Amino acid sequence: MVFKTARTDLSATSDLTEDAGVAPVVSVVKTNPKTVISDIGLAMRLAGYNCHISTEVATVLKVNISWQHFYPGCSTSPWQLDGVLKTLQEDGFTDLIPTHNGTVVVDAKEGEINNKHDVVARSNGVESVHLEDVEWVPLPFEEDFLVLNKIYPEGIHIPKFLIDKNIIHLPTMKTHVFTTITGAMKNAFGGLLNFQRHWTHSVIHETLVDLLKIQKNIHPGIFSLTDGTFAGSGPGPRAMQWHQKNVLLAGADQVAVDAVAAKMMGYDPMDIDFIRIADEHGLGCGRISDINIVGEDISEVNWQFQSGNTLASKGQKMIYWGNLKPLENMLLRSKVTPLAYLASNIYHNEYWLRFIGKKRIREAMKTEWGKLFLEY
Numbered sequence: 001m002v003f004k005t006a007r008t009d010l011s012a013t014s015d016l017t018e019d020a021g022v023a024p025v026v027s028v029v030k031t032n033p034k035t036v037i038s039d040i041g042l043a044m045r046l047a048g049y050n051c052h053i054s055t056e057v058a059t060v061l062k063v064n065i066s067w068q069h070f071y072p073g074c075s076t077s078p079w080q081l082d083g084v085l086k087t088l089q090e091d092g093f094t095d096l097i098p099t100h101n102g103t104v105v106v107d108a109k110e111g112e113i114n115n116k117h118d119v120v121a122r123s124n125g126v127e128s129v130h131l132e133d134v135e136w137v138p139l140p141f142e143e144d145f146l147v148l149n150k151i152y153p154e155g156i157h158i159p160k161f162l163i164d165k166n167i168i169h170l171p172t173m174k175t176h177v178f179t180t181i182t183g184a185m186k187n188a189f190g191g192l193l194n195f196q197r198h199w200t201h202s203v204i205h206e207t208l209v210d211l212l213k214i215q216k217n218i219h220p221g222i223f224s225l226t227d228g229t230f231a232g233s234g235p236g237p238r239a240m241q242w243h244q245k246n247v248l249l250a251g252a253d254q255v256a257v258d259a260v261a262a263k264m265m266g267y268d269p270m271d272i273d274f275i276r277i278a279d280e281h282g283l284g285c286g287r288i289s290d291i292n293i294v295g296e297d298i299s300e301v302n303w304q305f306q307s308g309n310t311l312a313s314k315g316q317k318m319i320y321w322g323n324l325k326p327l328e329n330m331l332l333r334s335k336v337t338p339l340a341y342l343a344s345n346i347y348h349n350e351y352w353l354r355f356i357g358k359k360r361i362r363e364a365m366k367t368e369w370g371k372l373f374l375e376y
Helices: 036-046 078-090 108-114 117-123 187-192 197-218 254-265 273-280 311-321 325-332 337-364 368-375
Strands: 025-030 059-063 096-100 136-138 157-159 166-170 172-176 180-182 222-233 241-251 292-295
Touching: 025 036, 025 254, 036 078, 036 222, 036 241, 036 292, 059 078, 059 187, 078 096, 078 117, 078 166, 078 222, 096 108, 096 117, 108 117, 157 187, 166 187, 172 180, 172 241, 172 254, 180 254, 187 197, 197 254, 197 273, 197 311, 222 254, 241 254, 241 337, 254 273, 311 325, 311 337
Parallel strands: 025 292, 059 096, 059 166, 166 222, 172 222
Antiparallel strands: 025 241, 136 157, 222 241
8 A cells, every 4th residue: 555645844834725626734753842832733734734724714623522531532632723723814814703512421611621621712812602592403404314314304403603614623532332433524523413412323434424414515625633642542532551652633624634543543444434424425535545534644653542431331332233122212302311421421531530530640640641631
């Protein structure tokens, strides 16, 4: 397999962006805590972000909060949000909106504080929006979806706030118990589907492809800046082992960005269903050999990450794909459903965080990235 690393001259900028019929560009930039803010700008410009994101409309910065607690590699880092905001402001963008979503098991408003996104927003003079506080409207177009019309036969609703705005996704490089990896494509999951999004977990890969179709209809520009400073291996998005990897990824093709992340983590991207299906439907490029990877040479990179399971995810998989499948509607769409949320919260917040996670967090705080986190 040939990796199309165009050059290692990181002074290059948007001259490497994709033309019609040319391979999509994904930049990979090495970084460190002292230079990460400028390195984020470098990664974005190297991937030609300003050819895809216009200053003429507002730009949503879609923050990823996978846990209301800080855990390395789990959620958008403060430097990730800070660097993207500063880059955009340097380049003349004025209407910038960090945007969060909660879930049935994650309080995003608490997470915004614990992950220091609120501090970053204030220091850059912008105000955040929480999608649970905005109006949700019927999808303003018809589409031949793979699964969403079946999951929501009464209609799909999305935040009106997101329509006709650019979006920049801010995922981290980590594994996931249901999707193997989670990144740019899955970052739309919380933003476009409300608190009933867990109904889609049994068809999660097809759902992510449908959500990319929606994004291409409602956003004039889409981009991603993926943070691999801390990266996570194991039963993500929460109960992972963190690793310092010191890299940043950026690109406009969300499928390609996730494919490069998957390759670096040790997977064949086309073995991951949502990447393969999106590629097959022409929504992006999942084949590493057809992606123009600029910046670092990743041809020999293989972190050998593994996704794994928690006790909670094993139970969920029995419901989605196992022996408990006949009980899925009763367990996930009835009055007993909150018991599943309670079980997840007890496991992650009371057991795993207390007895495993906090020790790992203390170790992370001793690193240079941990020290940078404490400075915010």
